[in-house]
Amino acid sequence: MSEATLSSATSARPCFGDYLALTKPRLSFLSVVTTLVGYVAARPGWHPQEFLFTTLGTSACAGGVAALNQWMERDTDAQMKRTADRPLPSGKIATGSAFVLGWILCAAGLACLFAQVNGLATIFALLTIVSYLAIYTPAKRWSRWSTEIGAVAGAFPPLIGWSAAEYRVSALGWILFGILLFWQIPHFMAVAWTYRRDYSAVNFPMLPVRDTEGHRVAAWSFFNTLALVAVSLLPSALGLTSVYYAGVTLLLGIWFIVRAAMFLRPENRDPAARKLFFTSIAWLPLQLGVLVADRLVFHP
Known part of the structure; x- marks a missing residue:
């Protein structure tokens, strides 16, 4: 499916479910849960506001990364049976909308963590974003080690939670x-x-x-x-x-x-x-x- 087709195939306005699918809710949920496991396992005193903003910031970053990952892989997703119905290759969401939404979510998540949690948690969230989008996603096209690279990116969330609770790891x-x-x-x-x-x-x-x-x-x-x-x-x-x-x-x-x-x-x-x-x-x-x-x- 061509770039023009991907951008113009939408025959109706995208619904909330399409945007939700763009954020890969199950994978994003796993990132959030493992972040909170790190937070709770660190045994901090209970700080509801800090816990809430850790959850919100991580959720936004995870959803943004998922959207940008799909934006980067829209051409290969269109060629695989199990991913062809995703919002971008199916034309349910325009590619530009996915790109903008992804960056907005990532920026909002990082801002939330920096302003309401702490700098170390923000750094680990940024490392997750960079390693997933700048290293893992491109590596899938050229490296046999892409799975292992992705595993490193996917292992950062507990460190976000732990550093949010203890300000160290x-x-x-x-x-x-x-x-x-x-x-x-x-x-x-x-x-x-x-x-x-x-x-x-x-x-x-x-x-x-x-x-x-x-x-x-x-x-x-x-x-x-x-x-x-x-x-x-x-x-x-x-x-x-x-x-x-x-x-x-x-x-x-x-x-x-x-x-x-x-x-x-x-x-x-x-x-x-x-x-x-x-x-x-x-x-x-x-x-x-x-x-x-x-x-x-x-x-x-």
Whole structure:
């Protein structure tokens, strides 16, 4: 679909739902939730106004990044079946409107964090925006390591929350960064393997496209799952959480590792990828919930 077509295909005025879809609400919600996990896990005194503006600022930045990401990828989105119905390739929203909205949201989010929270939280939010838009999004077109680059960008939100609460980032904050970093690899490898033909059609050179048999994809997913479980156990090893946290984390980790191990078997790789994806979706809120609960109960 040409640029002119993308800009003029709208036959009716876009509705609220179209603009909401432009902000990728599910992905943005994950960024906000992990930000707030960082805030609560830092054990600050309860500051409702600070908590509110941290939520609002992060939400605006996340929505703005999502809109600008779709603006940058509107040509490839139009060529992939799973993304062709997004607001820009489908012509529901004009490309110029998406560009302006994205920057307004990012600027508003950063201004909110700077004026109402603190400078360090603003810096981490800015790092998220820059790494996602200036490094990760272009890297998808030329680098096999784009998933890993995106994982770094996606791991910053807990640091926004932690720095909002403590005005610094201590050891547990960086462990949260590590959890988000390593979690994203098996999660997105499973997604990319499932939709590898779509990514191949637009010449994204990510590992699941280059590794047609899936051996390296599965091995890399398994390795990062092991690293994820190890990092998730660090809080207890450092005395930052209780033995109860360690026990639940170990059980959740074994579950995740088993799913990643199933992905290693070539005869069941496609269904195993879907199971690994859904396991990753369930594992993250359970693991973060256990961490927050342990901090509130045993380290008030």
